Amino acid sequence: MIDFGFTLSKSSTVDLNKIDHSRYDQLVKLVPTARMCMNCGSCGATCTVSEYKGMSVRKVLYGIQRGEDVKAMLSSCMLCGKCTMVCPRGINTRNLILNLCKLYD
Amino acid sequence: MKENVVIIGGGVAGLEAAKNLHRLGYQTFLVEKNKKLGGHVAIWHKLFPDMASTKAIIKEMVDDIKDVTVFLDTQVKTIESAYGGYQIAFSNGVNVHAKAVLVASGFELFEAAKKEEYGYGIYDHVITNADLEAWMNGNKDQRIPAAPKAIGFVHCVGSRDLKAGNSQCSKVCCMTAIKQAIEMKERFPNAEVYCFYMDLRLFGKKYEDFYINAQRDFGIHFVRGRVSEVSETIDGHLQVKAEDTLIGRPLKVQLDMLVLMAGMVANNQIKPIVEQAKLEIDSDGFLKSSDNITHIIESGRDGIFYAGACTGTKTVPETVAEARAAALAIHDYISGL
Numbered sequence: 133m134i135d136f137g138f139t140l141s142k143s144s145t146v147d148l149n150k151i152d153h154s155r156y157d158q159l160v161k162l163v164p165t166a167r168m169c170m171n172c173g174s175c176g177a178t179c180t181v182s183e184y185k186g187m188s189v190r191k192v193l194y195g196i197q198r199g200e201d202v203k204a205m206l207s208s209c210m211l212c213g214k215c216t217m218v219c220p221r222g223i224n225t226r227n228l229i230l231n232l233c234k235l236y237d
Numbered sequence: 238m239k240e241n242v243v244i245i246g247g248g249v250a251g252l253e254a255a256k257n258l259h260r261l262g263y264q265t266f267l268v269e270k271n272k273k274l275g276g277h278v279a280i281w282h283k284l285f286p287d288m289a290s291t292k293a294i295i296k297e298m299v300d301d302i303k304d305v306t307v308f309l310d311t312q313v314k315t316i317e318s319a320y321g322g323y324q325i326a327f328s329n330g331v332n333v334h335a336k337a338v339l340v341a342s343g344f345e346l347f348e349a350a351k352k353e354e355y356g357y358g359i360y361d362h363v364i365t366n367a368d369l370e371a372w373m374n375g376n377k378d379q380r381i382p383a384a385p386k387a388i389g390f391v392h393c394v395g396s397r398d399l400k401a402g403n404s405q406c407s408k409v410c411c412m413t414a415i416k417q418a419i420e421m422k423e424r425f426p427n428a429e430v431y432c433f434y435m436d437l438r439l440f441g442k443k444y445e446d447f448y449i450n451a452q453r454d455f456g457i458h459f460v461r462g463r464v465s466e467v468s469e470t471i472d473g474h475l476q477v478k479a480e481d482t483l484i485g486r487p488l489k490v491q492l493d494m495l496v497l498m499a500g501m502v503a504n505n506q507i508k509p510i511v512e513q514a515k516l517e518i519d520s521d522g523f524l525k526s527s528d529n530i531t532h533i534i535e536s537g538r539d540g541i542f543y544a545g546a547c548t549g550t551k552t553v554p555e556t557v558a559e560a561r562a563a564a565l566a567i568h569d570y571i572s573g574l
Contacts, residue, residue: 146481148431148490160456167452171461171483197458198484221449 151199155235159196162231168221169193175215175225181208189215189225192232206233238264240336240571243325245313245510248276249553250341250545250560252298255305257564258339263571266333268308270506274299276343282373284553285416286443316513322540323514337540337567340510340524341560344501344546347395347403354466355391355497362475362494363467365394366410369417369496385428385493388421389477390414391464392434396500405521407500408550411438414498415447415457422455430457431490433464433479441552460488467495501550514541523549534563542567 160166169190176188185208195202206229215225239262244251247269258265273279275295284291312328322336349357349365356363364372364380372378392414396407411434418430432451437459439445451457462479470476474491481488503522511518516536519525524547527535534543544563545556 144486146484146486146488148488164453167456168449170448170452194483198481198486198488200484 146198151197153197155232156196158235159228159232163224163228165221165223166193166228168223170221172220174218174220178214178218180210180212180214184208189219189223189229193228196232202232203236206236238262240264241266241322241333242337242339242567242571243268243313243323243333243335244339244341245507246276246341246343246545246547247271247274247307247309248341248343248545248556249278249295249298250343250547250556250563251276251339252295252302253557253560254339254341254544254564255307256298256301257561258567259302259305261564261568263567265305266308266335267302267305268311268313268327270310270312272310274307274309277346277367278553280367280374281370283416283420285412286441286447288416313510316510318514335540336571337542338514339542339544339563339567340507340516340536340547341544341563342504342507342510342547344523344550345504345506347401347407347499347502349394349497349499351401352394352398352497355394355464355495356467356469356475357497360467360469360475360495361473362492363497364494365497365499366413366417367499369421373420380494382493385421385425387429387490387492388418388425388431389464389475389490389492389495390418390430390432390498391477391495392432392498393463394497394499395502396498397435402522403500403502405500405523405550406438407498408438408440409552410498410500412441412444412447414496415439415444415451417496418457419447419451419455422457428493430455431477431492432457432459433477434459434461435463462488501546504547507547514538516541519548521549523547534559534566540570542570 176182179187181187187205187208192202192205209229213226242258242263242265244267255265255267279295281291314326314328316325326332362380395401462482464479466478468476475495478489517525526533526548527537542563544560
């Protein structure tokens with residue numbers, strides 16, 4: 133077979149029917165307020181490590197609903213709790229991160 | 238009885254204005270093109286934010302105007318300026334000389350089939366917000382499965398869509414979608430419900446609370462991205478495609494039914510009246526008010542007033558408030574104030 137140099141790109145489409153939702157479902161049982169996120173981004177804006185590691189509770193929470201790997205972000209969290217102070221919906225973000233770390237263990 | 242006043246349109250605006258003008262002592266004529274009063278609201282099931290029954294609301298409004306002359310199944314044939322008022326001929330043969338005219342002709346629902354990519358009238362399980370309300374009112378609808386497992390709502394169908402000829406936001410659909418999503422989740426607790434939106438415009442009293450409830454108590458999923466196309470799978474499911482703009486990736490999901498939030502568009506059936514009475518149409522296709530801040534109910538023509546969605550998209554409470562204001566404005570006008 134002659135190699136013409138063509139390759140196939142992996143699809144970037146989020147297929148909601150194929151994503152494993154179990155971790156998110158477990159999380160909202162442990163932290164029911166997690167459902168209330170409206171993606172405002174305050175958590176990421178105030179995060180101590182966001183500018184170095186791209187950490188944002190919003191991205192973590194949204195990412196697990198879209199099948200993204202969020203382990204690197206989770207491990208960069210220092211649990212300082214600043215995000216909990218700024219969340220306008222009163223989501224217990226620090227508790228959310230802690231519980232999610234346990235679910236990934 | 239004092240002077241004659243003609244109200245064109247028997248929806249909530251016309252009903253509310255008729256009640257108030259009658260109480261102020263005017264000989265009021267209410268003309269409605271359909272066989273029933275209540276307009277669009279009458280086909281709806283419940284109204285946010287109180288989840289009030291439209292049946293009860295319309296019944297109360299209709300009871301309040303039992304002494305008003307109502308012409309159903311009737312249209313304005315001609316209207317012309319005459320003797321310091323307007324000479325109006327109705328399609329039922331009646332002629333009235335009115336000192337003032339209130340246009341309360343409302344809106345039309347965007348024809349969802351025009352957005353062909355969403356498959357209304359093509360696929361088996363695509364309906365509109367109005368179809369869903371009719372179903373909740375007890376109408377049978379084959380398109381709604383007996384036990385749907387996944388339900389989608391598409392916001393902004395025909396609204397904020399220059400290509401569809403409508404630049405305006407239809408204003409009530411975000412809240413209606415959330416209301417209907419909750420109502421479906423209450424009926425089908427095991428179904429996953431998705432709302433596809435561009436922005437959520439929840440400006441009114443308690444609207445944001447509905448959004449919080451939808452998320453927290455009902456687990457309704459909100460996907461930011463306009464649905465680009467809907468297709469039908471071989472086993473009869475609907476495949477919906479959008480970009481999830483929060484994560485920056487294309488997204489697809491299979492659903493059992495899809496509800497299109499058809500928006501409010503200008504009522505073109507009013508055109509003959511607009512031409513004969515020399516009224517102005519605004520750049521958005523709705524009737525043009527004298528100004529859009531303190532004189533929304535004034536047409537700029539002596540003796541012609543507006544109330545409700547004929548001048549733009551409105552909520553029911555806004556429409557009712559305008560109808561009352563218009564009744565008072567007509568009273569002031571006739572009194573020479």
